[in-house]
Amino acid sequence: MSTLTVMPSGQSFDVAEGTTLLAALLGAEIAIPHKCEGNAKCGSCHIYVQEGRKGLSKIAREENERLDTIVGIGSKSRLACQAKVLGTENIKIELLSFGSGV
Numbered sequence: 001m002s003t004l005t006v007m008p009s010g011q012s013f014d015v016a017e018g019t020t021l022l023a024a025l026l027g028a029e030i031a032i033p034h035k036c037e038g039n040a041k042c043g044s045c046h047i048y049v050q051e052g053r054k055g056l057s058k059i060a061r062e063e064n065e066r067l068d069t070i071v072g073i074g075s076k077s078r079l080a081c082q083a084k085v086l087g088t089e090n091i092k093i094e095l096l097s098f099g100s101g102v
């Protein structure tokens with residue numbers, strides 16, 4: 001179990017190990033774009049991880065390739081649909097304004 005804090009609202013809640021950030025956000029009724037329904041194909045679920053990066057699954061090739069196509073990515077960028085909570089660290093993410101994906 002990890003605590004997920006979502007900025008800029010500061011809302012936080014517990015997330016079970018193995019849950020993607022996208023599923024956690026949608027489960028908490030936090031709006032986040034997910035045009036391809038979590039298949040690493042659209043990039044609309046791009047978020048920044050501010051704290052606890054080691055508490056998330058590693059970036060796989062498919063996610064990395066999609067991130068490469070997004071304007072404004074940085075070292076903290078992840079796709080919420082691909083990043084799974086490992087349950088080892090608390091995590092803080094920042095949501096982007098809608099429409100930042102491809």
Ligand code: FES
Nearest residue numbers: 036038040043081
């Ligand atoms: S929902 Fe499309 S890449 Fe995450």
